[in-house]
Amino acid sequence: MNITGAQAMTEALRRHGVETVFGYPGAAICPFYDSLLDSDIHHVLVRNEQGAAHAANGYARAGKRTGVCIATSGPGATNLITGIATAYMDSVPLVVITGQVSRDLIGSDSFQEADTTGATTPFTKHNYLVSRAVDLPRIFAEAFYLAASGRPGPVLIDVPVDVQTDVFDNYEPAQPELPGYNPPSDPDREQLEGMLSLLSGAKAPIICAGGGIISSNSSKLLRTIAENWHIPVVTTMMGIGVLPWDHELNLGTLGSHGVYAANYALHHADLIILMGARVGNRAMGSASEIANRAAVVHIDIDPAEIGKNIKPHLPIQADIRLVLEEMSKETVPSHDVRRDWLQTCSDLKAKHDFKSFKYENSETIDPPSLLHKLGQMAGPEAIITTEVGQNQIWAANHYPLVKAGAFITSGGMGTMGFGLPASVGAQSAKPDSTVIAISGDGSLQMSLQELGTIKQEKLPIKLVLLNNSRLGMVHEIQSLKYQKRYSQVFLEENPDFGLIAGAYGFGYEKINSNDQIEHAVRRLLSSDGPSLLECIVDPHEPTLYHASRRKSQ
Amino acid sequence: MNDNNANSKQESHVLSVLVNDHPGLLYKVSGLFSRRGFNIESLTVGPCEIPERSRMTIVVSGDEATVDQVMRQLDKLIDVVEIERLPRDYDVERELILAKVGCTSQTRAELLQIAEIFRASIIDVSHTALTLELTGQQDKLTAFVNMLEPFGIIRIVRTGLIALERS
Numbered sequence A: 001m002n003i004t005g006a007q008a009m010t011e012a013l014r015r016h017g018v019e020t021v022f023g024y025p026g027a028a029i030c031p032f033y034d035s036l037l038d039s040d041i042h043h044v045l046v047r048n049e050q051g052a053a054h055a056a057n058g059y060a061r062a063g064k065r066t067g068v069c070i071a072t073s074g075p076g077a078t079n080l081i082t083g084i085a086t087a088y089m090d091s092v093p094l095v096v097i098t099g100q101v102s103r104d105l106i107g108s109d110s111f112q113e114a115d116t117t118g119a120t121t122p123f124t125k126h127n128y129l130v131s132r133a134v135d136l137p138r139i140f141a142e143a144f145y146l147a148a149s150g151r152p153g154p155v156l157i158d159v160p161v162d163v164q165t166d167v168f169d170n171y172e173p174a175q176p177e178l179p180g181y182n183p184p185s186d187p188d189r190e191q192l193e194g195m196l197s198l199l200s201g202a203k204a205p206i207i208c209a210g211g212g213i214i215s216s217n218s219s220k221l222l223r224t225i226a227e228n229w230h231i232p233v234v235t236t237m238m239g240i241g242v243l244p245w246d247h248e249l250n251l252g253t254l255g256s257h258g259v260y261a262a263n264y265a266l267h268h269a270d271l272i273i274l275m276g277a278r279v280g281n282r283a284m285g286s287a288s289e290i291a292n293r294a295a296v297v298h299i300d301i302d303p304a305e306i307g308k309n310i311k312p313h314l315p316i317q318a319d320i321r322l323v324l325e326e327m328s329k330e331t332v333p334s335h336d337v338r339r340d341w342l343q344t345c346s347d348l349k350a351k352h353d354f355k356s357f358k359y360e361n362s363e364t365i366d367p368p369s370l371l372h373k374l375g376q377m378a379g380p381e382a383i384i385t386t387e388v389g390q391n392q393i394w395a396a397n398h399y400p401l402v403k404a405g406a407f408i409t410s411g412g413m414g415t416m417g418f419g420l421p422a423s424v425g426a427q428s429a430k431p432d433s434t435v436i437a438i439s440g441d442g443s444l445q446m447s448l449q450e451l452g453t454i455k456q457e458k459l460p461i462k463l464v465l466l467n468n469s470r471l472g473m474v475h476e477i478q479s480l481k482y483q484k485r486y487s488q489v490f491l492e493e494n495p496d497f498g499l500i501a502g503a504y505g506f507g508y509e510k511i512n513s514n515d516q517i518e519h520a521v522r523r524l525l526s527s528d529g530p531s532l533l534e535c536i537v538d539p540h541e542p543t544l545y546h547a548s549r550r551k552s553q
Numbered sequence B: 001m002n003d004n005n006a007n008s009k010q011e012s013h014v015l016s017v018l019v020n021d022h023p024g025l026l027y028k029v030s031g032l033f034s035r036r037g038f039n040i041e042s043l044t045v046g047p048c049e050i051p052e053r054s055r056m057t058i059v060v061s062g063d064e065a066t067v068d069q070v071m072r073q074l075d076k077l078i079d080v081v082e083i084e085r086l087p088r089d090y091d092v093e094r095e096l097i098l099a100k101v102g103c104t105s106q107t108r109a110e111l112l113q114i115a116e117i118f119r120a121s122i123i124d125v126s127h128t129a130l131t132l133e134l135t136g137q138q139d140k141l142t143a144f145v146n147m148l149e150p151f152g153i154i155r156i157v158r159t160g161l162i163a164l165e166r167s
Ligand SMILES: Cc1ncc(C[n+]2csc(CCOP(=O)(O)OP(=O)(O)O)c2C)c(N)n1
Pocket: A387, A388, A389, A390, A391, A392, A414, A415, A416, A417, A439, A440, A441, A442, A443, A444, A466, A468, A470, A471, A472, A473, A474
């Protein structure tokens, strides 16, 4: 049976189990959009292509599957790039489909032509410029395989419009032909033994867990290992949620905006086991110093991560899940040697855990108290997305997260405008879950148009806006490091968010006193449709809290 | 790159890289080098014994940790099928040079003598210039260029290193 390239693309999506895609049409992708009409695939029309990539990202992470996004050639494709780069930095599996001008026009600067494969090479795991329709089944098979296997990431397929209309004989299901791609899987026995012997002698070990634990669905295993072997756990931003926030072994998030207990443990451990964490500079500023003091074991599925930021004493190139499985078969040695260390860690956690929440009458909303209450009331199944800025840090440190994978944030790229479209994807993947988008007034306005997508899709997203009338994070930096010379961080002419909520069919409530938090959050969470809770925050509220607010009282 | 590495000596390393002959491949490889701040001394590419594959010889400079990263990052490219690091004391290395050198009737004889010593071939002669071709190890080519310099070098073109491991 004859089939067009466009039909083959749709057929490929169907065969790979794709149910929902996010995109925005244009001339160069019209044949494909036409063939989508004949399929059961649900297409979510975003309001800017960047939103399609972020939504696919949220969809992939909430739904634990590969996200698909689509754009036309030229400006459609270039608009996607921030979203592709965001997914690449956080190792999120995406298949990105772009239209391209017809083959005979490529290279002639024709209308809406952009070198999409060239421009996305630094941000994709792999990309394709399709030159023959008959290659499409194989290319899609490869793209889905590449995106989700090994270290996941975005794969882009650029399809000239005349390839979409070309006809070929039959859709022959094709196998990937990737001789240059052999992601490591099993850990090497010797390396594993090496780690076990380091572990049995360690007086002060920690596990540093990153996004790899979440993307490999290994958080339960990790928890068992940490508990049985008595190893405290610190996380990177991407690893938040690998243990419940209040688990006694969870010391919290590392880094300049992390928590004291985690950073202390990192700097005093004698053995650091990095699991699926790339130890970027934000998590671990002084990597080489740390490696000089403690033994470092680095477990990662991407060999190029090992030795890049920190030189490990023992590298283990393997699927972290298989390593944890192997570990769980071992007999656990006595942990007597680390009783002191465990005591120190749990004391630190108790002492420095943020405890002084405020629910009395006040002039502005206290973000930690709000986020704490929000999480308690939303329950363990709720999925949250964040923007970037102070709102992200408050959410990372104070939202009481219980489940791995429920914290969807732009960790590596720190992309403002990510959270709202990501919540579109998360809610599409999990229609029955509570999805909360935590936002800042600056970030919200970077993707504000996606409120239209939410309206059209009738998604019951709960949007929590921390409005400090500032680019708060930059304001905080300028306050601390630039002698309070504030430059271009004021958003006092913010729009009336109540009117915006109304325009997009959102419920709306605004609060500025901590004694309103509980009722307002209850109303927000019990509302049927989408709803916006605007919380007025003091522009001088810091993310780096004074110790006085950490101590138990 | 952190430097908690004992072996941080800067050296040239020769990588032999088998790649899929896909359009855009060269861009992916060279983009990787510039993006990650790796230094390429030379890069050559051409068809090899396997259809639809090419073999690249890449000379990179850096310490052990850097070349290790280069190899790991290259290996991540899907179109890179195989990477070998060639042991510099146990491989065969060649480069070809074409040199156009100024000459007069007085200096021609001396130039021809140098060419003979180096076993360079003369591929073009005119009243004012001589074009020489020489294949060899890089140190030999460097010595050759040094000898030509006093005569006035008009143009030099070098292929960059190609190399194979000895069997
Ligand atoms: C696309 C993009 N542009 C600029 C930045 C730099 N940046 C980081 S945080 C921030 C301020 C964010 O403001 P807002 O969303 O209001 O959050 P707040 O810090 O006030 O909570 C800026 C401008 C960024 N991360 N992303």
